[in-house]
Amino acid sequence: MATNINNLKLIKKSISNIDIFVLSHELNAVLEDGFIQNIYEVPSKEGKILLIKCRSKDGKKNIIIDPKRRINFTEFTYPVPPFPSQFITSLRKYMKGRRIERVYQYKLDRILIFQLKSSEGKPWKFIVEFFGGGNYILVDGDDMTYMAKSYKKMRDRAILAKKPYLYPPSRGVDLWDINDDLFIDHLKESTGELVRIIARSFNVGGAFSEEICKRANIDKKSEVTNLSNDQMCLIYNTTKNMIESLQKSKFSPRLILNKENIPVGFEPIEMQLYSNFDSKKLESFNQVVDEFFSRFDSDEIFDGEVKESQGKLSKNEKILKKQLEKIDESKKIRERSITQGHLIYQYIPQIDTLINTIMTQKREKKRSWKEITNILKMGKEKQIPECLIFDKIFEKEVAVQIKLEENLFKLDLKKSAIDNAQIIYDRAKKAKKKIIGAKKASIDTKKKIERQKEVHEDVEARKAILLKRPKMKWYEKFRWFISSDNFLIVGGRDASSNEAIVKKHMSKNDLFFHTDVRGASVCIIKNDDNLNIPEQTIKETANFASCYSSAWKQGWGNADIFYVHPEQISKSPKSGEYLKKGSFIVNGTKNFLTKPFLEIGIGVKLISANDQNEEEADSTNENSSLNEEGEEKQFYPMVLAGPISALKLQTNNFVRIKPSKSGLKTSKLAKKILGKFIFKARPSEKKWVRLTSIDDLIRIIPTGSAEIAQK
Incomplete structure (x- = not known):
């Protein structure tokens, strides 16, 4: 479940140097002699999160690295951009395909090193620095900086291209090689609080230092100079025991939980320091770190599209607000102008007389505006009609302000009353046009807002989250389906997997299927319980095997298919003949079946991602969206393929596809099928169905052009 890191009171936000020691131990145990398959950059604000895909003795492994916070094997599916950055392109050039000789920590510092075998000379190193904002440095066999994510000059060293890579000066004493005399002498030479001295002098970090004090039962704030020799010996022995425990790999990795059962910290060992917290123990420290940080990554990685959509919506809402304000303003101008125009027509004689009086005094008698104003005020006192409507003169504008029935407005002294009225009526007409235009624009803006709201709701609904891929069963490495009669059918993906299926997984009671054409998937019906295999399962397997053959790629409508028993399969060719990898000798009679019509179903089934079991999503139960801890259940969209008769028993969200030379690549x-899945999904399922992996779909669709078939 995604969690905002800023909304939690965390006791730990990044891995410590002790954590790096444990992580390096676990990483090396798996990755030693493995290979780097590829490197990706996970979208993030600073562009520093890397995803490294490796092949190890334990199978494929993904490593997530955030040099500001953590490194670990991850079981979550992280997004990667369609095109690599220049930095990633360069890293791939020099790291992709390289063997990993070992993974180790430099001293006890926050530095992790991937030592990579070189085709010539000394090994190269890929160095991750977990301090100063984090950095990645690729160092060649001569310890020269070949490339780095960030080049910089610092007080005690510099990271520059084609310059020697220098490790930062280590802080404190190296605890791995320390003895009691050196440890105690160092304490005696120090002054200050015990916990600070241990953390600073021996480079173990604050939490580990506090744990030492806790286990030694000595107040962490004790002044070092006040400690007795016995107390110093106790502190040394406690530290030594903890270090030896780590060196002997006596780990007890766990998440530290708050009262709401939400992880707020993580440690590689059980810490007395957190005895008041609940904890959740996991098999490896990598799993602990993975589960802890994945809770925060969803919001940080996937919030960008939501914020962009919200920004567009807010922008249109501001535009609408201004348009509505403009309509109100124009309405007021129009109403005021019409009122003023009507009033002028009611007082034309007085207005014209006032205008003529003012302009005569100005032009003919050459009076100043001040003198004219005084004359009009005197006329007002004498109750002269044209003077009664006078208010004041605007000299620069050559205009007069009059007051008619408590309404004040300006008139042009160079124009007659009727001309002034016409100007005011024209103003009303312009205001009306503006009202019409603004109303039309506001209608368009409202439509944009409604559309944007729908888009925003859709963006929020399909906001991706990090999902943990359920642990793969052995047969999921191959092509597979469950028949209508609940038999497992397994098929090869290529020559190597065809070979593996026959050598490792075919038993004496199984049935072997193959199309009578080159380039086909070997399929077997698993029958470990030696049951009678029904005709329906045989037909479904024949259909499945035919679809994953070259017949599909050729666009054929059907294909010859046969089955035999395991004892009829041999890898021993005749003398002088050569048998290609993935090919077999079939002895005895082949049981040919009616040519199956080439059509296969592709479907998606939601299984629980919280409990890693095959519990299906239930949209009819309001409480089904929460697990026992009150957290939202997560469902992983598993892509399935199989004959329609078998697939429809597994899921109701599927499409039929058939080969077609004029069909889609x-x-x-795959994208079109995903669109169909989303459209067919129930409202409560759409959020999860949208997360279906396009790569998984591509991997499961038979090779060759195809089209979605109508029922």
């Missing part, structure tokens, strides 16, 4: 077809 696999990648375009």
Whole structure:
């Protein structure tokens, strides 16, 4: 479940140097002699999160690295951009395909090193620095900086291209090689609080230092100079025991939980320091770190599209507000102008007389504006009609302000009353046009807002989250389906997997299927319980095997298919003949079946991602969206393929596809199928169905052009 890191009171926000020691130990145990398959950059604000895909003795492994916070194997599916940055392109050039000789920590510092075998000379190093904002440095066999994410000059060293890579000066004494005399002498030479001295002098970090004090039962704030020799010996022995425990790999990795059962910290060992907290123990420290940080990554990685959508919505809402304000303003101008125009027509004689009086005094008698104003005020006192409507003169504008029935407005002294009225009526007409234009624009803006609201709701609804891929069962490395009669059918993906299925997984009671064409998937019906295999399962397997053959790529409508028993399969060719990898000798009679029509179903099934079991999503139960801890259940969209008769028993969200030379290529077809899945999903399922992996779809669709078939 995604959690905002800023909304939690965390006791730990990044890995410590002790954590790096444990993580390096676990990483090396798996990755030693493995290979780097590829490197990706996970979208993030600073562009520093890397995803490294590796092949190890334990199978494929993904490593997530955020040099500001953590490194660990991850079981979550992280997004990667369609095109690599220049930095990633360069890293791939020099790291992709390289063997990993070992993974280790430099001393006890916050530095982790991937030592990579070089085709010539000394090994190269990929160095991750977990301090100063984090950095990645690729160092060649001569310890020269070949490339780095950030080049910089510092007080005690510099990271520059084609210059020697220098490790930062280590802080404190190296605890791995320390003895009691050196440790105690160092304490005796120090002054200050015990916990600070241990953390600073021996480079173990604040939490580990506090744990030492806790286990030694000595107040962490004790002044070092006040400690007795016995107390110093106790502190040394406590520290030594903790270090030896780590060196002997006596780990007890756990998440530290708050009262709401939400992880707020993590440690590689059980800490007395957090005895008041609950904890959740996991098998490895990598799993602990992975689960802890994945809770925060969803918001940080996927919030960008939501914020962009919200920004567009807010912008249109501001535009609408201004348009509505403009309509109100124009309405007021129009109403005021019409009122003024009507009043002028009611007082034309007085207005014309006032205008003529003012302009005669100005032009003919050459009086100043001040003199004219005084004359009019005197006329007002004498109750002269044209003077009664006078208010004041605007000299620069050559205008007069009059007051008619408590309404004040300006008139042009160079124009007659009727001309002034016409100007005011024209103003009303312009205001009306503006009202009409603004209303039309506001209608368009309202439509944009409604559309943007729908888009925003859609963006929020499909906001991706990090999902943990359920642990793969052995057969999921191959093509597979469950038949209508609940038999497992397993098929090869290529020559190597065809070979593996026959050598490692085919038993004496199984059935072996193959199309009578080159380039086909070997399929077996698993029958470990030696049951009678029903005709329906045989037909479904024949259909499945035919679809994953070259017949599909050729666009055929059907294909010859046969099955035999395991004892009829041999890898021993005749003398002088050579048998290609993934090919077999079939002895005896082949049981040919009616040519199956080439059509296969592709579907998606939601399984629980919280409990890693096959519990299906239930949209009919309001409480089904929460687990026992009150957290939102997560469902992983598993992509399935199989004959329609078998697939529809697994899921109701599927499409039929058939080969077609004029059909869509696999990648375009996968996107179209995903659109169908989302459209067919129930409202409560859409959020999860949208997370279906396009790569998984591409991987499961038979090779060759195809089209979605109508029922």
